[in-house]
Amino acid sequence: MWRKLVLLLFLGVGLAAVKERVIDSKLSDKEFGTADYDHEAFLGKETAQELDDLAPEESKRRLAIIVKKVDKNEDGSVTEQELEDWVRLTHNKYISEDSDKRFRQLVEENQGEPLHWNNYKKMVYGYGENGELVHEVDETEDYRKMYEREEKRWKRADSDEDGVLTLEEFRGFSHPEEYPHLHDIVVSETMEELDKDNDGGIDLKEYVSDVYHPNNEEPEPDWVQNEREQFEARDVNKNGKMDADEVKEWILPTDYDHAKSEARHLVHEADDDKDGELSTEEILLHHATFVGSQVTNYGEALKHDEF
Numbered sequence: 001m002w003r004k005l006v007l008l009l010f011l012g013v014g015l016a017a018v019k020e021r022v023i024d025s026k027l028s029d030k031e032f033g034t035a036d037y038d039h040e041a042f043l044g045k046e047t048a049q050e051l052d053d054l055a056p057e058e059s060k061r062r063l064a065i066i067v068k069k070v071d072k073n074e075d076g077s078v079t080e081q082e083l084e085d086w087v088r089l090t091h092n093k094y095i096s097e098d099s100d101k102r103f104r105q106l107v108e109e110n111q112g113e114p115l116h117w118n119n120y121k122k123m124v125y126g127y128g129e130n131g132e133l134v135h136e137v138d139e140t141e142d143y144r145k146m147y148e149r150e151e152k153r154w155k156r157a158d159s160d161e162d163g164v165l166t167l168e169e170f171r172g173f174s175h176p177e178e179y180p181h182l183h184d185i186v187v188s189e190t191m192e193e194l195d196k197d198n199d200g201g202i203d204l205k206e207y208v209s210d211v212y213h214p215n216n217e218e219p220e221p222d223w224v225q226n227e228r229e230q231f232e233a234r235d236v237n238k239n240g241k242m243d244a245d246e247v248k249e250w251i252l253p254t255d256y257d258h259a260k261s262e263a264r265h266l267v268h269e270a271d272d273d274k275d276g277e278l279s280t281e282e283i284l285l286h287h288a289t290f291v292g293s294q295v296t297n298y299g300e301a302l303k304h305d306e307f
């Protein structure tokens with residue numbers, strides 16, 4: 001069991017880290033700007049799939065029920081703020097479902113006992129209380145690094161410092177990027193990976209070598225030049241190094257809020273009378289924007305067939 005978990009960790013964390021540093025908490029894995037993206041942002045992945053398979057009348061009936069929940073103050077009209085809160089709630093639910101599932105698996109494996117770091121490191125990494133190996137593992141340098149990183153992260157997520165992660169603390173451990181009070185750990189993990197000379201900053205060479213490993217026979221590809229320019233822009237105070245604040249703005253950009261812009265987009269799509277809010281009627285009239293159904297999917301399929 002613990003072997004499988006470690007493997008998952010390597011695949012999940014390792015690959016993502018190499019390919020893309022920006023932690024872009026998109027609201028759906030579907031392509032941005034498509035109806036599928038909107039449906040998942042508004043409903044969550046599971047409900048979106050469920051409603052996709054329903055006949056249009058049933059899908060609309062369910063939508064009306066959902067609208068009642070979105071309309072927090074029950075005045076019969078959905079504001080941009082109410083939509084934004086709803087989309088955020090949907091997103092948070094999706095994120096926590098994922099880590100809650102993993103938490104339950106770990107607790108079960110731990111015979112139902114509270115999840116202490118000592119239990120976790122044994123189950124997932126095969127290390128006993130004093131760091132001795134209790135399972136046979138291929139203890140590579142990456143393995144050690146991963147272990148040390150998780151130990152630090154565990155301590156940061158453990159708000160009451162009792163060594164045990166509660167479900168809520170474990171959510172932060174699994175997705176620190178979703179919790180502003182844990183953003184510093186996300187930044188320091190990235191710093192540690194990139195700051196090869198340990199001088200507390202990321203210089204151009206360190207930045208580029210994260211994504212490009214030159215092969216002497218080939219000329220440098222154009223996209224690498226692009227990365228160099230990106231570095232210049234990200235080194236806001238122009239001292240030739242990215243410090244923690246600059247790294248934070250890079251990997252956890254504050255200038256774009258997915259939930260806010262999704263809410264604005266949905267209002268724009270359906271606000272027929274242009275009063276800046278969505279009545280239940282407007283939402284139901286534009287049901288295809290909010291939920292899929294057999295018919296909307298049929299329509300999508302037709303559109304694709306034309307090309």
Ligand SMILES: [Ca+2]
Nearest residue numbers: 071075077078
């Ligand atoms: Ca309202």
Ligand SMILES: [Ca+2]
Nearest residue numbers: 158160162164
């Ligand atoms: Ca705790």
Ligand SMILES: [Ca+2]
Nearest residue numbers: 195199201202
């Ligand atoms: Ca450095």
Ligand SMILES: [Ca+2]
Nearest residue numbers: 271275277278
């Ligand atoms: Ca309106």
